[in-house]
Amino acid sequence: MTTALIADDEPLLRERLRSHLATLWPQLRVIGDARNGTEALELFELHQPDIVFLDIRMPGMDGIATARALARRAHLVFVTAYDQYALQAFEQGAIDYLVKPVDPLRLADTVQRLQERLASPLAAGNGLDAVLDQLASRLSQRAALPAWLQWIKASVGSSVRLIPVEQVRYLRAEEKYTLVAWEEGEALIRTSIKELGEQLDPGRFVQTHRSVIVNLAYVGAVTRGVNETAQLQLRGSSVTLPVSRSYLHHFRQM
Structure with a gap:
């Protein structure tokens, strides 16, 4: 059975993502929810899920630092509210993303891609490091701007x-x-x-x-x-x- 972990500091968004996944991918088992990167790593080491849905902005250890710590041991899907600043960073790597609030149609595309990728081993050269570097750079630029309501x-x-x-x-x-x-x-x-x-x-x-x-x-x-x-x-x-x-x-x- 394919397993997944959801890491997001907003309970409502975790619940909505879990609910959408239950509808779109009934065979997927979500083994737990994490409120930050530290909790996500603890749950990952305990359960070794195949997929991790990572909010980019979380208190303490954020999604970028968590992704580096996971070191290609799972298929990653980033969840972001900062689409105009972050999404271009994903263009150069085989890393998927979702924009908050999660759209079920967009999530259905992500589910299909994940199912295809699970059929083969994790690729070492998927550009993860480059994506994370560019993503960190873009979000540091975003942090200098007013945080308008999303x-x-x-x-x-x-x-x-x-x-x-x-x-x-x-x-x-x-x-x-x-x-x-x-x-x-x-x-x-x-x-x-x-x-x-x-x-x-x-x-x-x-x-x-x-x-x-x-x-x-x-x-x-x-x-x-x-x-x-x-x-x-x-x-x-x-x-x-x-x-x-x-x-x-x-x-x-x-």
């Missing part, structure tokens, strides 16, 4: 969803809650719009009104109104959002 946790029915911020169309304050509108629907969260605004990349998201923040990627048209106001038409949608005088400067060139 996803939003929201309760949808009886489940908790991890909503990638790039899929968020807009945010709107509603009494004690904030409405999150994204590609797949809407959800209410308790985090205030002010607190969310401070965590979002200002290159992507701008405030249009004291109660509204919009993702610029979804703005289709801007219609000027009276008294230095405007209305935003969202791309591919009938939704319009207000722009008050205080925030009109964001759209003067559009």
Whole structure:
């Protein structure tokens, strides 16, 4: 039986990955979860799993240091939230990766590749050292930049969803809650719009009104109104959002 270990410091992400794997690969046995690299190595030495899913950023020993310590003794799959900085590092080696939150379709491709690789011994010349060196370099550059919010946790029915911020169309304050509108629907969260605004990349998201923040990627048209106001038409949608005088400067060139 093929075995695997999941190392990630976020319990919800570990649970979701385990659940997806159970659906996509019922024969795979996940022998344990680790919260950091140290725990991952301890569990690895105890169980010797065939596959290790490694979060890149973990407290203490991170995924890069853990991968070096494993020294090609398992098939590795890196899990990262820093796609724009990290993913190019994987191009030169036969190392797979997943972007948080894990997409089941992308994971299905990874499962297929892992099943194919398990049929042959681990290759010594798979470029792991070069990948890890480049990955460490890219993440050190990423660390010098503001750590903008990558996803939003929201309760949808009886489940908790991890909503990638790039899929968020807009945010709107509603009494004690904030409405999150994204590609797949809407959800209410308790985090205030002010607190969310401070965590979002200002290159992507701008405030249009004291109660509204919009993702610029979804703005289709801007219609000027009276008294230095405007209305935003969202791309591919009938939704319009207000722009008050205080925030009109964001759209003067559009």
